[in-house]
Amino acid sequence: MKEVILLKSGEIALKGLNRSSFEDKMISNCRRALGDLGKFSFTKAQSTTYVSWQGDIEVDKAVERLSRVFGIAALCKACVVPKDYSAIEEAAAAYLADELQAARTFKVLAKRADKKFPMNSPQICIELGGFLLERFPHLKVDVENPEVLVTVEVRDFAAYIHGRQLPGAGGIPVGSSGRGMLLLSGGIDSPVAGVMMAKRGLELSAAHFFSPPYTSERALHKVKQLSRKMTPYCGEIRLHVVPFTEISEAIRESCPQEYATIIMRRYMMQIAELLAHRTGCAALITGESVGQVASQTMASLQCTGARLTLPVMRPVIGMDKEEIIRIARRVDTFELSVQPYDDCCTVFTPKRPKINPELGAVERAEEKLDRETLIQSALDGTQLESVRSDTVF
Ligand code: ATP
Ligand code: MG
Numbered sequence: 001m002k003e004v005i006l007l008k009s010g011e012i013a014l015k016g017l018n019r020s021s022f023e024d025k026m027i028s029n030c031r032r033a034l035g036d037l038g039k040f041s042f043t044k045a046q047s048t049t050y051v052s053w054q055g056d057i058e059v060d061k062a063v064e065r066l067s068r069v070f071g072i073a074a075l076c077k078a079c080v081v082p083k084d085y086s087a088i089e090e091a092a093a094a095y096l097a098d099e100l101q102a103a104r105t106f107k108v109l110a111k112r113a114d115k116k117f118p119m120n121s122p123q124i125c126i127e128l129g130g131f132l133l134e135r136f137p138h139l140k141v142d143v144e145n146p147e148v149l150v151t152v153e154v155r156d157f158a159a160y161i162h163g164r165q166l167p168g169a170g171g172i173p174v175g176s177s178g179r180g181m182l183l184l185s186g187g188i189d190s191p192v193a194g195v196m197m198a199k200r201g202l203e204l205s206a207a208h209f210f211s212p213p214y215t216s217e218r219a220l221h222k223v224k225q226l227s228r229k230m231t232p233y234c235g236e237i238r239l240h241v242v243p244f245t246e247i248s249e250a251i252r253e254s255c256p257q258e259y260a261t262i263i264m265r266r267y268m269m270q271i272a273e274l275l276a277h278r279t280g281c282a283a284l285i286t287g288e289s290v291g292q293v294a295s296q297t298m299a300s301l302q303c304t305g306a307r308l309t310l311p312v313m314r315p316v317i318g319m320d321k322e323e324i325i326r327i328a329r330r331v332d333t334f335e336l337s338v339q340p341y342d343d344c345c346t347v348f349t350p351k352r353p354k355i356n357p358e359l360g361a362v363e364r365a366e367e368k369l370d371r372e373t374l375i376q377s378a379l380d381g382t383q384l385e386s387v388r389s390d391t392v393f
Pocket of ligand 1: 182183184185186187188189190191207208209210268285286287288292293
């Protein structure tokens with residue numbers, strides 16, 4: 001039996017004249033996600049994309065990978081049948097046998113896009129429903145809440161039969177909104193922030209600030225692994241590893257201790273913005289959440305974000321930790337994020353950080369730093385790595 005995967009568009013379907021470019025982006029992201037699994041072709045029709053292939057492939061693995069590609073509202077495997085009612089009947093019973101055997105209730109849903117097909121949708125539902133009740137006598141029809149929704153779509157060239165649909169990742173395709181620079185630490189929040197902005201169509205670059213020997217190679221390795229964990233959703237991530245030791249030490253030596261974290265954040269933001277300008281990013285992205293720690297009070301956020309020219313996207317700003325963790329678990333970054341690591345901010349964290357800093361006071365506190373030289377030296381030492389799902393560190 002010939003099988004295909006159907007991808008149902010959500011938000012893309014509402015894109016009017018631009019729809020086709022969104023779909024093309026989504027398809028090229030699907031191709032990349034499927035990578036080595038086989039040779040696939042994609043056909044668009046109304047708000048559905050048909051994925052087909054030659055030879056044997058691991059279909060479930062393909063479905064799983066596609067379920068992480070943004071721009072797809074729902075997806076399912078389907079079998080392709082000639083447009084002949086008796087073929088449809090037999091195929092439905094055979095293709096969905098396991099699902100129907102295991103269920104107690106079902107319903108038939110028919111969609112007849114090809115109006116030349118001799119039976120209309122209600123007729124298909126009645127006939128096929130009766131046929132399946134005879135074949136699977138333990139089943140009952142439940143029109144409200146069926147366990148299996150047997151769907152028959154009669155389209156231009158064939159009929160498609162499928163059962164359970166899986167929820168897709170939603171959102172819009174990565175790359176349809178330009179590129180953003182994610183400040184990626186080794187924690188829980190920033191990977192989630194990155195995935196959330198990828199869901200809104202942003203391709204990701206990332207900046208990680210590391211401070212050897214205060215932070216270990218292991219901590220850096222963890223950040224690289226985290227970025228690889230994000231790639232099934234975000235696609236390739238261009239990771240900038242920025243040496244931050246000189247800046248952290250200079251801050252410790254020349255600035256009042258209670259301002260250390262906020263000044264470090266300001267430097268991170270400034271460097272990230274310069275990298276963003278150089279690499280075509282139109283926004284910065286952070287995992288900040290109001291009130292989470294002293295450096296994320298309203299007053300602190302105003303100081304860290306002051307003087308930046310690019311917009312700062314903080315998608316988890318209004319979420320509590322539990323909500324962020326739920327997403328981290330779903331996108332599978334959580335287990336890695338909670339592994340112990342030494343972050344430069346924790347090493348240099350003051351005992352009594354300023355909770356309500358005032359911008360003028362922060363600027364005075366950092367006056368003694370040779371800003372230009374420190375930033376230039378960090379930029380000179382920055383290394384770029386391209387992280388993909390198959391990258392080996
Ligand atoms: P996360 O917020 O990712 O869980 P965290 O809680 O340790 O990590 P915070 O102290 O909450 O980090 O920092 C707030 C934000 O600042 C982070 O979400 C991240 O965007 C950015 N950030 C902090 N440390 C670094 C770093 N070493 N490199 C890059 N970005 C960082
Ligand atoms: Mg945080």
